[in-house]
Structure formats: structure tokens, C-alpha cells
Amino acid sequence: MSGAGVAKIQFSGVEKSFTSARGDVQTAVSRLDLDIQAGEFVCLVGPSGCGKTTLINLMAGFEKPSAGSVFIDGRAVTAPDPDHIMIFQDYGLYPWRSVLGNVLFGLQARGVSPAEAKEKALAALELVGLLPAVDKHPHELSGGMKQRVSIARALAVEPSVLFMDEPFAALDAFTRLHLQDELLRIWKEKQPTVVFVTHDLDEAIALGQKIVLMAPNPGRVQRVLEVKLPYPRERTDGNFAVFRKELFEEFHLVHQQAHEASEYVI
Amino acid sequence: MTLVLKKLLFPFISLLVFLAIWQVAAGRYTPEQFPAPTDVLKAIRELADSGVLWSHIGISMARFSTAYLLAVAVAIPLGLFLGSFNRCHAAIDPLIQVLRPISPIAWFPLAVLWFGIGNAPAIFIIFLAAFYPVLLTTISAVRAVPPVYLKVATNFGAGSRMTFLRVIVPAAFPGIMVGLHIAVGTAWIHLVAGEMLGAQSGLGFMIVDARNFLRTDQIMAGMLLVGLLGLIIYRGMKAVERIVGRAWGIAA
Numbered sequence: 095m096s097g098a099g100v101a102k103i104q105f106s107g108v109e110k111s112f113t114s115a116r117g118d119v120q121t122a123v124s125r126l127d128l129d130i131q132a133g134e135f136v137c138l139v140g141p142s143g144c145g146k147t148t149l150i151n152l153m154a155g156f157e158k159p160s161a162g163s164v165f166i167d168g169r170a171v172t173a174p175d176p177d178h179i180m181i182f183q184d185y186g187l188y189p190w191r192s193v194l195g196n197v198l199f200g201l202q203a204r205g206v207s208p209a210e211a212k213e214k215a216l217a218a219l220e221l222v223g224l225l226p227a228v229d230k231h232p233h234e235l236s237g238g239m240k241q242r243v244s245i246a247r248a249l250a251v252e253p254s255v256l257f258m259d260e261p262f263a264a265l266d267a268f269t270r271l272h273l274q275d276e277l278l279r280i281w282k283e284k285q286p287t288v289v290f291v292t293h294d295l296d297e298a299i300a301l302g303q304k305i306v307l308m309a310p311n312p313g314r315v316q317r318v319l320e321v322k323l324p325y326p327r328e329r330t331d332g333n334f335a336v337f338r339k340e341l342f343e344e345f346h347l348v349h350q351q352a353h354e355a356s357e358y359v360i
Numbered sequence: 361m362t363l364v365l366k367k368l369l370f371p372f373i374s375l376l377v378f379l380a381i382w383q384v385a386a387g388r389y390t391p392e393q394f395p396a397p398t399d400v401l402k403a404i405r406e407l408a409d410s411g412v413l414w415s416h417i418g419i420s421m422a423r424f425s426t427a428y429l430l431a432v433a434v435a436i437p438l439g440l441f442l443g444s445f446n447r448c449h450a451a452i453d454p455l456i457q458v459l460r461p462i463s464p465i466a467w468f469p470l471a472v473l474w475f476g477i478g479n480a481p482a483i484f485i486i487f488l489a490a491f492y493p494v495l496l497t498t499i500s501a502v503r504a505v506p507p508v509y510l511k512v513a514t515n516f517g518a519g520s521r522m523t524f525l526r527v528i529v530p531a532a533f534p535g536i537m538v539g540l541h542i543a544v545g546t547a548w549i550h551l552v553a554g555e556m557l558g559a560q561s562g563l564g565f566m567i568v569d570a571r572n573f574l575r576t577d578q579i580m581a582g583m584l585l586v587g588l589l590g591l592i593i594y595r596g597m598k599a600v601e602r603i604v605g606r607a608w609g610i611a612a
Contacts (some may be wrong), residue, residue, distance in 0.1 A: 154515070156511060173514075174511075174514045174515040174517075175515075175517075176515065176516050176517040178515075179515055179516070180511070180515055182508055182511070182512075184508060186506075186508040186509060186511065186512040188509065188512075188527070188530070188531070189608065190530045190531075190533070190607070190608040199512075199513075199516060199518075199526075200516035200517075202522070202526075203513070203516040203517050203518040203519075203522060204516070204517060251516065
């Protein structure tokens with residue numbers, strides 16, 4: 095936990111631009127300021143091209159800002175850090191390792207003794223409900239189970255921040271709902287800071303304490319919405335629908351703007 | 361039942377038909393021009409009884425395995441290195457692309473000049489035949505390692521040594537295995553060619569020797585044995601691949 099008033103993750107004047115093959119400079123994220131508190135569950139939503147993936151990559155240290163800095167625990171992010179683990183949509187599991195072997199990877203990288211590593215890995219696998227599958231290989235698992243393995247692999251090293259880049263986007267609707275509930279349960283238990291990128295507005299409302307709605311051309315924060323609903327959130331609840339309506343209307347506005355902007359360009 | 365039918369009975373029938381056509385066709389020519397399967401079988405027995413066959417096979421297998429293992433031992437580390445370092449690859453790739461299309465047979469005059477007659481030139485030829493497939497597949501296998509594997513490794517703080525040995529090498533291994541497989545085929549084909557050109561022993565030499573005495577039956581016996589041994593080596597390779605596939609968690 096960081097001190098009162100100091101944000102866990104802090105963006106100060108962050109800008110990121112790419113140079114395309116033709117030599118044009120495109121701004122993916124422009125002059126962005128944003129604070130995320132320790133233990134907070136924040137969802138980043140927005141239409142494609144709004145820079146939400148760029149933003150999470152900047153936080154995780156996979157990309158460097160063109161200007162400004164991202165601070166985590168008061169230090170500027172310069173490279174990926176084992177304390178801030180990214181969970182990918184396509185899992186990033188190693189097919190030659192068993193489920194247990196995959197979860198052990200992060201602990202081995204850290205030089206944890208084999209006995210302790212195994213204990214921690216099994217505890218993480220228990221947390222995601224995968225103890226019966228420890229000896230299986232990734233190709234034997236369903237998409238939902240694979241994503242549980244990658245969540246267990248992250249939890250095993252006890253990170254203070256979890257970055258999740260559309261982690262459930264490739265899963266079927268039923269599995270997705272189930273994993274959303276599981277993720278909330280784990281978050282309550284372990285209290286990491288979670289930054290969750292999604293293009294599914296319902297998912298964002300079901301999960302986030304705070305929803306950051308982004309707009310494209312150039313990528314920027316359109317609005318930050320606080321979802322003051324108690325967990326577990328009933329998706330059919332009237333209050334849920336209120337937030338849903340608000341977010342959808344804002345999202346339509348963003349879409350319209352993006353559409354008009356692109357018409358001018360063409 | 362249907363599996364047995366597919367795996368044993370059908371191939372057996374087609375083999376019988378093939379032998380029957382061969383036997384009938386051979387009947388229209390003299391044995392010196394086109395020996396029948398029965399003549400070839402007789403020749404194999406004659407060669408086996410005199411003991412020369414076994415020594416030729418033994419020498420061929422020894423040359424083949426020496427050259428193949430040597431090629432693998434050089435090509436895999438070099439391929440891992442070139443695949444990992446883009447600049448080195450960019451520098452050396454054009455050279456590889458020029459040398460690779462040169463048939464190993466074309467090296468033969470130089471091989472004899474450098475290594476004389478005997479085992480060395482044949483081994484050199486087989487080495488070249490196995491080297492390029494393994495090198496090229498290893499390079500492309502390393503370059504095709506999914507970026508997400510490397511991202512995960514850096515995210516968890518894996519050092520470059522751990523990333524190389526425990527992520528890049530195992531991730532590239534199935535691709536390298538394809539190269540090892542292709543190389544067995546090309547190396548075996550060039551074994552016979554290499555032995556025909558300069559050696560005084562081995563299956564390739566046996567075929568050339570038979571030609572000098574116009575023993576067409578022995579020529580065909582040699583060809584048949586080369587084919588059968590090739591099949592056995594190929595099957596062995598398949599078995600190894602299955603074991604590796606299982607260990608790597610890839611459904612075979």
C-alpha cells in the first residue's frame with residue numbers, strides 16, 4: 095500500500111506516437127493524465143484505435159512513452175517488472191510445460207527454491223480451481239482453463255498490479271461471465287491493483303470500480319466513470335442498467351465523433 | 361479390423377501387384393537388361409552369404425550417422441545463434457543463400473582434392489546435404505517464436521540465459537525437428553551419390569562395382585536395400601518425433 099494521496103499508478107503528460115511505414119507520425123495517446131489508486135479495479139474501454147492497448151503496454155513497460163512518464167509507486171516505468179504482471183488475450187502459455195510447469199516459470203525466474211516454488215504454484219492453482227489439472231498440457235485445456243492458468247502464473251509471484259489486455263475476449267459468453275466472477279473473487283482476496291482493458295461495456299460495468307472511457311484520433315481519455323455499485327453486481331439490476339445507459343450514450347458520442355473525424359480525413 | 365486392413369492388408373496387396381507387374385515385365389527382357397524380382401532376391405542372398413553385404417551396410421550406416429550427427433551438431437548451434445541475432449543473420453543470410461543451391465555433388469571434385477579417397481569425401485558430401493536443411497529450419501524456428509512467449513519471460517524477470525535455454529530453445533524445437541527430418545532424407549540420398557563417386561566400400565560403391573561387372577541384379581539389389589534402409593531410418597525418425605511431440609505437449 096502506498097501512502098495516502100499518492101496514486102499507485104500515475105500518468106503525467108504521457109504521449110505516445112508511432113511512425114508508420116510511410117513516414118507519417120500517428121499519435122496513439124496524447125497528453126494524458128490519469129491516477130489509479132492502490133487496490134483499485136480500473137477498466138479501460140473505448141473503440142478500436144483509441145489507444146487502450148498502447149496505454150496498458152506503457153504501464154506494463156512493454157512500450158516507452160514519446161513524452162511524459164508513467165509512474166508506479168512513484169518510480170518511472172522503464173521496463174517490464176515482475177511486480178506488475180500482464181495477462182494476455184492469447185494466454186502466452188508455454189505448450190511444452192505442464193500446467194504446473196507454466197505456473198512455476200515466474201517463480202523459477204525469480205530464483206525461488208524448488209520446494210517453495212511448488213508450494214506457491216499449487217496454492218495459486220488452487221485459487222483458480224485448477225488443482226485437478228496440474229499435470230495436463232495447455233493443448234488439453236479449454237480457452238477458459240488456459241486463461242485461469244495464466245492468471246495462476248501471475249498470482250504465484252504475488253504481483254501488486256495485474257494488467258489484463260482483453261483477457262476474456264476470445265472466450266464464449268458463458269465462460270466469460272464465469273471468469274469475471276472468479277476474477278472478482280480473487281481480486282477481493284488478494285487485493286492487487288487491476289487494470290483491465292476491454293471493448294465489452296457490460297464487462298467493464300460488472301468489474302470496474304472506475305471505468306476510463308477513451309476516444310480515438312488521437313487516443314485520449316473522454317470520461318472517467320465511477321461505478322458505485324456493490325459487488326457482486328447483478329447484471330439484471332436496475333442500477334446496473336443506469337450505468338449501462340450512461341456508458342452506452344457516452345460511447346455512442348465517441349463513436350460518432352470518431353466517425354465524423356474519419357470522414358474529414360477521407 | 362478396418363485399421364488392420366488399412367495398415368497391413370492394402371499395402372501388402374499393392375506390393376504383390378507391383379512385384380507381379382515387375383516379374384511379368386522382366387520376362388520380356390534378358391536378366392542383364394532388366395532382372396526380375398526373383399533374380400534380385402537371389403542376388404541379395406548371394407551378397408549376404410558372402411558377407412560383403414553386411415560390411416557395406418555397416419560402413420554406409422557409420423558414414424551416414426557420423427556425417428549427419430556432425431551436421432546437426434554444427435547447424436543447430438549456428439542456427440540458434442543466427443536466429444537470435446538479427447544483425448548477424450542479415451550479414452550472413454546472403455552467403456547462405458548463394459551456397460545452399462549448390463548441389464553437394466558439385467563439391468565432389470574439391471572434396472577429393474582436399475580429403476583424398478575414402479571416408480572423408482563421402483562424409484563431407486553427406487554433411488553438406490544434412491547441414492543446410494537443419495540450419496535453415498533452425499533459423500526460421502527461432503525467428504518464429506511467438507513474441508508473447510518472450511514478453512512473458514521478460515515480464516517475469518527471466519534473464520537472457522533462462523530466456524534462451526528455457527523459452528527460445530524449447531519453443532523452436534518442434535521447428536528444428538522438421539529440419540532434422542528433412543535432413544535425414546537428403547543425407548541418405550546423397551550417401552549413395554557420395555559413395556558412388558569416390559569410395560571403395562559402402563552401398564553406393566556396391567552399386568558402382570556391380571555396374572562394372574554388368575551385374576544388373578546386384579545393382580537392383582543395392583537400390584532395393586538403399587530404399588529399405590531409408591524406410592527404416594525414416595520410421596525411426598518418426599518414432600523419435602512422436603516421443604518429442606509428447607514431451608512438448610503437442611498432440612501427435
